[in-house]
Amino acid sequence: MDYSKIPSLLLLAISIFVCLLNGTIGNMYSKKYISGIKDRFLYCMITQSFATIMLFALVGFKIKCSAYTVVLGMCFGALTFVQSLANLGALAIGPWSYTAVINSFSTVITAFSGYLFWDESISKTKIIGIVLMVICLSLATAKDKDKKRASLKWLLFALAASLACASIGLLQKIHQNSSYKYELSQFLIIAFISSFSISTVAYFSSNLFNKNVNIENSLKVKIVNKKILLFGMIAVGIFIALNNEFNLYLVGTMDSATFFPIVNGGGLILSVITSVLFFKEKLSKKQSIGVLLGIIATLLLCK
Numbered sequence: 433m434d435y436s437k438i439p440s441l442l443l444l445a446i447s448i449f450v451c452l453l454n455g456t457i458g459n460m461y462s463k464k465y466i467s468g469i470k471d472r473f474l475y476c477m478i479t480q481s482f483a484t485i486m487l488f489a490l491v492g493f494k495i496k497c498s499a500y501t502v503v504l505g506m507c508f509g510a511l512t513f514v515q516s517l518a519n520l521g522a523l524a525i526g527p528w529s530y531t532a533v534i535n536s537f538s539t540v541i542t543a544f545s546g547y548l549f550w551d552e553s554i555s556k557t558k559i560i561g562i563v564l565m566v567i568c569l570s571l572a573t574a575k576d577k578d579k580k581r582a583s584l585k586w587l588l589f590a591l592a593a594s595l596a597c598a599s600i601g602l603l604q605k606i607h608q609n610s611s612y613k614y615e616l617s618q619f620l621i622i623a624f625i626s627s628f629s630i631s632t633v634a635y636f637s638s639n640l641f642n643k644n645v646n647i648e649n650s651l652k653v654k655i656v657n658k659k660i661l662l663f664g665m666i667a668v669g670i671f672i673a674l675n676n677e678f679n680l681y682l683v684g685t686m687d688s689a690t691f692f693p694i695v696n697g698g699g700l701i702l703s704v705i706t707s708v709l710f711f712k713e714k715l716s717k718k719q720s721i722g723v724l725l726g727i728i729a730t731l732l733l734c735k
Contacts, residue, residue, distance in 0.1 A: 435678070435681045436685075440682060440685055440686055443678045443681070443682055444678070444682055444686070444694060444695070446674065446678060447674065447675050447678040447679055447682070447695070448694070448695065448698060448699050448702065450670075450671040450674050450675050451671070451675045451699055452699065452702050452703060452706060453667070453668075453671055454668050454671040454672060454675065455528065455532065455703050455706075456706060456710075457664050457665075457667065457668050458519065458520065458523060458668065459523050459528040459707070459711065460711075461475065461520075461661070461664065461665075462520050462521075462523035462524040463523065463524060465661060466520060466524060469517075469638070470635065470638045472516075472517050472520045472521065473517075473631055473634045473635035473638060474635050475516075475520060475665060476513060476516045476517060476520075476627070476631035476634075477628060477631040477632050477635050478662070478665040478666070478669065479516070479665050479666075479668045479669040479672060480512075480513070480516075480624050480627045480628035480631055480669065480672075481628045481669065482665075482666045482668075482669025482670055482673075483624045483628075483669040483670070483672040483673040483676075484621060484624040484625050484628055484669075484673075485669075486669065486670045486673035486674070487617060487620050487621045487624060487673045487676075487677065488621060490617060490673070490677055491617045491618070491621070495618050495621055495622075496618070497612070497615045497618035497619070497622070498612050498615065500610065500612050501607070501612050501615045501618055501619050501622065502622050504603055504606065504607050504619065505618070505619045505620070505621070505622025505623045505626065506622060506623070506626045507603060508600060508603045508604075508619070508620075508622075508623035508626070509622065509623040509624060509625065509626025509627040509628075509629075509630065510626060510627070510630060511596045511599050511600050511603070512596075512600060512623060512624070512626075512627040513626075513627045513630045513631055513634075514592070514596045515593050515596035515597050515600065516627070516631075518589050518590075518592035518593035518596060519531070519535070519589075519590075519593040521589040522534075522586055522589035522590040522593055525583055525585060525586045525589070526583060526586030526587075526589070526590065527707065527713045527715060527719075528703065528706075528707040528711060528713065529703065529704045529707040529708060529713050529715065529723055530590075530715065530719060530722065530723055530726075531586075531590050531593075532700055532703040532704065532707075533568060533700065533704070533722070533723050533726030533727070533730075534569070534587070534590035534591060534593075534594050534726075535590065535593055535594050535597055536565070536594075536696060536700055536726060536729070536730040536733075537565055537568075537569065537591070537594040537598075538594045538595070538597040538598035538601060539561075539565075539598075539696060539730060539733040540561075540562050540565050540598075540733065541595070541598035541601075541602075557732050558732065558733055560732055561728075561729040561730070561731075561732030561733035562729070562733070564725045564726075564728055564729035564732065565725075565726060565729040565730075565733070567722070567725055568722045568723075568725045568726040568729060569722075570722075571718045571719060571721060571722030571725070604680070607619055608683075616680050616681070617677065620673075620676050620677065620680070624672075624673070679695065682695075696730050696731075696733075697727065697730050697731040700726075700727055700730050701727055704723060704727065
């Protein structure tokens with residue numbers, strides 16, 4: 433699909449909006465409808481399948497690429513599955529606002545990787561951002577007098593999602609620095625086919641340990657609501673595809689000083705606002721400070 437005819441700022445706005453919707457649905461499902469690891473497998477399976485279909489549609493259902501793109505795409509897909517699973521686990525037991533902030537810790541890793549492997553310099557601004565992000569992490573499980581300490585299990589899930597997200601970013605950078613960088617859509621299609629395959633195997637393998645459980649018993653809600661839930665997961669799959677496709681295009685056409693602060697910082701701020709206004713999340717005083725520092729750190733790391 434030729435995106436050059438569409439204003440970049442419009443694509444950017446759509447990308448941020450669908451990412452916010454994706455996070456909103458994921459947070460709601462994790463807290464209300466997903467009851468365990470098997471439900472998370474099912475959620476990943478359905479969303480990744482429709483992300484794959486959407487990506488195929490965007491390239492006209494044609495795919496031809498190099499073995500290099502296939503191998504890297506398969507690794508990308510495996511990490512996408514891990515990131516989705518860990519993020520759902522974090523959202524199930526912890527606040528979306530702080531989970532989103534911890535996910536932004538991946539920016540620290542990608543900043544260091546650029547310095548170590550691609551001879552990119554780390555500015556004073558980025559160093560300040562890294563320090564603030566470390567402080568943010570230390571406040572993640574801080575205990576106030578009027579609040580209980582946040583769950584260590586939640587923090588581990590959130591960190592796992594962040595590390596997987598950082599690894600995904602590194603693979604994108606590796607692919608886009610290769611001679612196969614024009615196989616962007618094919619790279620994503622291979623990735624989501626792989627992620628869907630892993631989640632499908634994981635889901636049906638879990639049935640071997642409990643033969644009385646099947647798809648009809650998953651996401652235990654009334655049958656009337658299952659159609660609504662399915663629609664939501666289909667929507668998430670489409671959102672994931674659009675977000676990845678648009679961002680990969682925009683990163684090559686917009687100035688980094690404009691693209692990354694808006695995508696990472698702006699998206700994070702909107703997620704925090706949504707979690708507070710619509711999900712009524714309440715953080716301790718120290719955690720609130722941590723969220724604020726995390727937002728500032730993300731904006732600094734994107735410069």
